[in-house]
Amino acid sequence: MxxxxxxxxxxxxxxxxxxxxxxxxxxxxxxxxxxxxxxxxxxxxxxxxxxxxxxxxxxxxxxxxxxxxxxxxxxxxxxxxxxxxxxxxxxxxxxxxxxxxxxxxxxxxxxxxxxxxxxxxxxxxxxxxxGMPFFTDAGVLYYRTDLLAKYGYKSAPKTWDELAEMAKKIQDGERKANSKFVGFVFQGKNYEGLTCDALEWISSFGGGSIVDASGKVTINNPQAVAALKAAQGFVGSIAPSAVTTYGEEEARNVWQAGNAAFMRNWPYAYAAGQAEGSAVKGKIGVAALPAGKGGKPAATLxxxxxxxxxxxxxxxxxxxxxxxxxxxxxxxxxxxxxxxxxxxxxxxxxxxxxxxxxxxxxxxxxxxNAVARPATITGSKYNQVSDAFSTAVYSVLTKKAQPEAALSSLQSQINRIKGRGW
The missing domain is CATH 3.40.190.10 (Periplasmic binding protein-like II)
Structure with missing residues (x-):
């Protein structure tokens, strides 16, 4: 030890x-x-x-x-x-x-x-x-103010579809001079960070959380399927395939080197990006994360x-x-x-x-007003629930499973965890 x-x-x-x-x-x-x-x-x-x-x-x-x-x-x-x-x-x-x-x-x-x-x-x-509160967090969207202006955009994207469109246009343009440039980076590695990102996607599409306030497992629903389909479409297109190995710091390093148009991360990345030597110093915008179809912006607490x-x-x-x-x-x-x-x-x-x-x-x-993870309702079983959730999402991002099958299997798995008591 x-x-x-x-x-x-x-x-x-x-x-x-x-x-x-x-x-x-x-x-x-x-x-x-x-x-x-x-x-x-x-x-x-x-x-x-x-x-x-x-x-x-x-x-x-x-x-x-x-x-x-x-x-x-x-x-x-x-x-x-x-x-x-x-x-x-x-x-x-x-x-x-x-x-x-x-x-x-x-x-x-x-x-x-x-x-x-x-x-x-x-x-x-x-x-x-x-515990005494030390600092709070919620996921936010970082964007390059200079590149949005360069490509004719007046504001950050309000929906995930808009983000995908803007990221693709900027990525295609910037790759003419920088082959490393990507449109969007986030936390795609199979760990708690992916639980946070995926909850934001699903909630923003109106798909709720993994478990509702009464303890009912609600993750297998059409809105959640739509959210994961959208996220799966990011990987290998506007986001690098390697995003499935990224935690917070890996995403920040790509962004801070000037090699991404958009990034999902926590507020701590703002000060780091504005530090001396950062390629994005003075070029950082911060906005609420986009909404999905029929939903509203969501940020994990x-x-x-x-x-x-x-x-x-x-x-x-x-x-x-x-x-x-x-x-x-x-x-x-x-x-x-x-x-x-x-x-x-x-x-x-x-x-x-x-x-x-x-x-x-x-x-x-x-x-x-951030979205809470279901830690209170699941109690000592939260880690098992979160691990099952992130693993299912990871299988979708890596294209080893499609959203419908992954969420159906996940619902059954979490119900088994629930059956052992939480």
């Missing part, structure tokens, strides 16, 4: 000037590894360490969320105290809540109440506040929380680190410097935030 963690010490940027500081504790923090996530976590941890005289060690974690969860479940299941603070996905509280500290005993209710109520509710399991290991040897200090990292000051810094979506509503009206990330204001409703 210790080898897997590969701890990297983040030294507080201060001298320990007195005995109180010298007596500070050392916390281990499993934070982020996607985009600028590791560096931004390091900055926040450094600031807290300087303020308190403690030390924080950051852990290098897997980029893929399912691999991360598997590692954390292994550690927590063994009641290991190696890691004090975990960054956890929005769909994990119900899976690991029994191993997490109740933060309501350490963080004032007045501070908790500043965060979006729906996320706080999501993080409350059996009356325990097992993402986002991350900070949680304290119930077996931590330093629960008080760990909870204080979480309180600092999820507080308004740190969330504002992360929004301005790295385009992470705050979970504190007032920051969406903050002029400093809106100046740095203008699209936060225009897409506020996207962030606050």
């Amino acid at each position: 210790k080898k897997a963690l590969a701890l990297i010490t983040v030294t507080a940027a201060c001298a320990l000037a007195n005995s109180a500081h010298a007596a500070g504790v050392t916390l281990t923090f499993a934070c982020d590894s996607v985009g600028s996530g590791y560096n931004e976590c390091q900055k926040g941890a450094n600031a807290w360490a300087k303020k308190t005289g403690n030390t924080v060690k950051l852990v290098q974690v897997p980029k893929e969320t399912d691999q991360r969860l598997a590692l954390y479940q292994q550690q927590l299941g063994a009641r290991a105290s190696d890691v004090d603070v975990y960054m956890i996905d929005v769909v994990w509280p119900g899976l690991i809540s029994q191993h997490l500290l109740d933060l309501s005993k350490y963080i004032p209710q007045s501070e908790v109440a500043q965060h979006f109520p729906a996320i706080v509710k999501n993080n409350t399991v059996n009356g325990k506040l097992v 993402g986002g991350w929380q900070l949680a304290v290991n119930a077996y931590s040897k330093h629960p008080k200090e760990a909870a204080d680190l979480v309180r600092y990292m999820t507080g308004a000051q740190e969330q504002k810094r992360r929004a301005i410097e790295a385009s992470y979506n705050p979970t504190i509503a007032s920051l969406y009206k903050d002029q400093g935030v809106l100046k740095a990330v203008p699209f936060f204001g225009s897409l506020y409703n996207v962030f606050t």
Whole structure:
């Protein structure tokens, strides 16, 4: 386990000037590894360490969320105290809540109440506040403003058909000078990211979610079939065949190198794309994802929380680190410097935030009305449901199955999972 963690010490940027500081504790923090996530976590941890005289060690974690969860479940299941603070996905509280500290005993209710109520509710399991909202997410569409203007388009596509048409026209034109250029990139690899993308496609066609609020498995319907047919048509045409190996970072790397017209990704990719050396700096537009026929735009709710290991040897200090990292000051810094979506509503009206990330204001409703994955209703079986779903979608994208057959088989598979109880 210790080898897997590969701890990297983040030294507080201060001298320990007195005995109180010298007596500070050392916390281990499993934070982020996607985009600028590791560096931004390091900055926040450094600031807290300087303020308190403690030390924080950051852990290098897997980029893929399912691999991360598997590692954390292994550690927590063994009641290991190696890691004090975990960054956890929005769909994990119900899976690991029994191993997490109740933060309501350490963080004032007045501070908790500043965060979006729906996320706080999501993080409350059996009356325990097992995670503090850190940043929220919803899928968005990135587009090249310069290329849309070059090819005569005045705005981002409103429907998937429009996106396909625009992407094909731009791709054909740009390939005359750049053979690597593609129209559209997204998360097509078989993992949790594909679950998010596919839920957006299906919901935007009016196909609902995998499981409805009553627990009924609803995935096998004509609108879902239509959505997956459209997505299957992207692969090898406007999207490269290799898109079925792409996670968030692979898609972002193609986009940021200037080799794509459109990209589906999370808001973190905005700051990365505007950084020095980026081929798309100053050429980035952000819009709501397109709608399918007869549907409306849909964005999967993402986002991350900070949680304290119930077996931590330093629960008080760990909870204080979480309180600092999820507080308004740190969330504002992360929004301005790295385009992470705050979970504190007032920051969406903050002029400093809106100046740095203008699209936060225009897409506020996207962030606050996103489509939730069925993690609450499926409980401890969510991972099995999500894995079955992404695998079925992957078989369609790779043309190993057609949507009708894949969804029919998926419905039966999820009903069997349901039959074992959730």
